Amino acid sequence: MSELATYITLGFRHITDLEAMDHILFLFALAAIYRLRDWRDSLWVVTAFTVGHSVTLALAVTGALVLPTRLIEFLIPVTIVATCVENLVVPDRRRALWGGRYRPVFAGVFGLVHGAGFANYLRNLFVDQIALPLFGFNVGIELGQLVVLAIAAAMLAVLDRTFALATARAGQGVLRLRVVAVSAVVACVALRWAVERSPF
Amino acid sequence: MRALVAVLGGLALHPLHTTLTQLAYRDADGTVEATVRVFADDFRAALKGEVTDSAAVTYLRSTFALADPTGRPLVTTWCGIRRTGDLLWLCLRAAAHGLSGLRVRVALLFDRYADQINIVQATYGGRRTALLFTSGDAPKSLP
Numbered sequence: 001m002s003e004l005a006t007y008i009t010l011g012f013r014h015i016t017d018l019e020a021m022d023h024i025l026f027l028f029a030l031a032a033i034y035r036l037r038d039w040r041d042s043l044w045v046v047t048a049f050t051v052g053h054s055v056t057l058a059l060a061v062t063g064a065l066v067l068p069t070r071l072i073e074f075l076i077p078v079t080i081v082a083t084c085v086e087n088l089v090v091p092d093r094r095r096a097l098w099g100g101r102y103r104p105v106f107a108g109v110f111g112l113v114h115g116a117g118f119a120n121y122l123r124n125l126f127v128d129q130i131a132l133p134l135f136g137f138n139v140g141i142e143l144g145q146l147v148v149l150a151i152a153a154a155m156l157a158v159l160d161r162t163f164a165l166a167t168a169r170a171g172q173g174v175l176r177l178r179v180v181a182v183s184a185v186v187a188c189v190a191l192r193w194a195v196e197r198s199p200f
Numbered sequence: 201m202r203a204l205v206a207v208l209g210g211l212a213l214h215p216l217h218t219t220l221t222q223l224a225y226r227d228a229d230g231t232v233e234a235t236v237r238v239f240a241d242d243f244r245a246a247l248k249g250e251v252t253d254s255a256a257v258t259y260l261r262s263t264f265a266l267a268d269p270t271g272r273p274l275v276t277t278w279c280g281i282r283r284t285g286d287l288l289w290l291c292l293r294a295a296a297h298g299l300s301g302l303r304v305r306v307a308l309l310f311d312r313y314a315d316q317i318n319i320v321q322a323t324y325g326g327r328r329t330a331l332l333f334t335s336g337d338a339p340k341s342l343p
Binding site for chain 2: 002003005006009010013014017019118120121122124125126127
């Protein structure tokens with residue numbers, strides 16, 4: 001296996017590992033408001049997240065930015081809770097700020113926080129040769145996120161179908177039920193992590 | 201819903217469980233030097249106690265192996281341990297004729313973490329190559 005492929009595999013496996021539930025749930029929270037036909041919007045949001053964490057990762061592993069690990073590990077679940085809260089308090093995106101098109105911006109900002117979470121590990125391990133591992137790891141993360149996003153879309157479609165059958169609702173009504181259900185569960189999990197990791 | 205939150209919540213925190221092993225051939229004494237980088241807290245957990253030279257070499261020899269291209273195991277000698285920050289650098293050497301075709305097995309921490317990934321880097325013949333090991337992998341040969 002080439003060196004680059006090795007690091008792509010490392011990033012891909014890291015994000016698709018079931019134990020990476022913090023990243024997976026964040027992606028679920030981001031994807032929760034989109035239907036299959038909104039796939040372009042969700043792709044923008046996830047790509048913005050990747051850009052965000054790539055920036056911080058690059059700054060942190062090269063030593064340009066030093067971030068306290070405990071604070072970052074606390075802020076990661078906070079970003080998940082914030083995403084869920086945003087899902088819940090904005091029922092109609094067409095009437096939201098910028099027609100709801102601000103989401104890639106906040107996904108990018110939250111990506112800055114998540115990138116810092118990877119940084120300490122990579123900086124320590126690849127201390128003398130960071131460029132290729134960093135690039136490969138990021139490519140792997142992006143590919144892994146696309147897989148997670150595809151699985152999330154399929155699971156959310158099944159959830160919609162279930163809600164539609166159970167409540168005899170359709171369209172926006174089912175979507176809202178789904179957003180509330182997914183966001184509530186994910187927010188509770190992330191809140192627990194935030195409390196457990198609180199540095200205060 | 202409470203059960204779902206409890207199950208997912210138990211899966212929190214997701215560090216990278218990774219080691220990096222660099223292989224270099226030393227022309228001066230005809231040996232392969234393996235330098236294994238491992239996070240100190242992971243290694244301490246694997247040893248189930250303090251990291252001493254004897255505990256480290258015993259664990260390394262049970263989880264790391266080199267063999268020549270015919271499959272004959274190479275005898276490794278311990279060349280020390282050092283620490284920088286959170287990282288331990290463990291060193292083993294073995295007499296060999298070169299890196300090409302060398303068979304490598306790195307099973308560090310597979311008994312500890314299901315998501316453990318061990319990376320091997322080797323530089324020879326003007327290029328750098330890498331191997332990736334996950335739990336259950338058989339020994340792999342350098343090209």
